[in-house]
Amino acid sequence: MTTVLCVPQWQGSAHARAPRLTEGAHRASALITADTVVTVPTPGTTPKSGGIRARDTLIEVQRRTFEALEGVDDRIITVGGDCAVDIPSIATAHDRYGDALTVLWIDAHPDVYSPSTLPSGAFHGMVVRALLGDDELAGLTPDRPLKPSQVIIAGERAGADSEHAYLREQGIRRYGVPDLHRAFEGLTGPVYVHVDLDVLDPEVFGSTCYPEPGGVHPDRLADLIAGLDGVIGAALTEHAPLNQIPHEDNVIRTVSEALNSAF
Secondary structure, three states: OEEEEEEOOOOOOOOOOOOHHHHHHHHHHHHOOOOEEEEOOOOOOOOOEOOEOOHHHHHHHHHHHHHHHOOOOOEEEEEEOOOOOOHHHHHHHHHHHHHHOEEEEEOOOOOOOOOOOOOOOOHHHOHHHHHOOOHHHOOOOOOOOOOHHHEEEEOOOOOOHHHHHHHHHHOOEEEOOOOHHHHOOOOOOOEEEEEEHHHEOOOOOOOOOOOOOOOEOHHHHHHHHHOOOOEEEEEEEOOOOOOOOHHHHHHHHHHHHHHHHHO
16 A cells, blocks of 8 residues: 655755645645545745745644654655655665665755755755754654765766866765666665756756756656565655646656556
């Protein structure tokens, strides 16, 4: 059985259209084949604190998400909202599978900024760094941080110099679009798959806040995901609908069906 955990959080983004991520979370959740949809209520926004926008809101959403996860004993696809929504899901998987867990972070951006390197304070640009337990992100990091060797960045093509320097320092594996397949080669479970929809080519799927040219075609991404063994959890994030486009709904179905088939 599959449960969709809908987390319509938008406060992790600094984009003017970020509130559309709430609609995107609900819309994507409705498009995924699942037995149950559980929605985590998201509170209103709070002031910037410690260099992070709406920090207290984000902490509260994490608390509510952990609480929701306690009542679910199915395969889970976490749907956002901004791409910080699945920190609790990844933390829960890490508690269960330990250091054998690999997180495949499929995203146009590596998301390893810190509050001191990202003036906007948008936490969705810091999520991987939070998963690794960075002290600047206290309160938003898992109790048991991931090791750099447990993370693979795939489809990235828009990271800043400071982010690439951090990736090199930490020894985190990173693959772009041309060599995307290499991120999947020899990868065995347990694997958690995070998909930020801005990894896709905006000429095919453009309803994201931060589209980047030269992205992955949805069919290629779906084929790679469907070929994985040992997927134990997944996320689909950053859908910010511009309008009602049936083709884009079909893209979400294609990617989500691949995630479902990989379980």
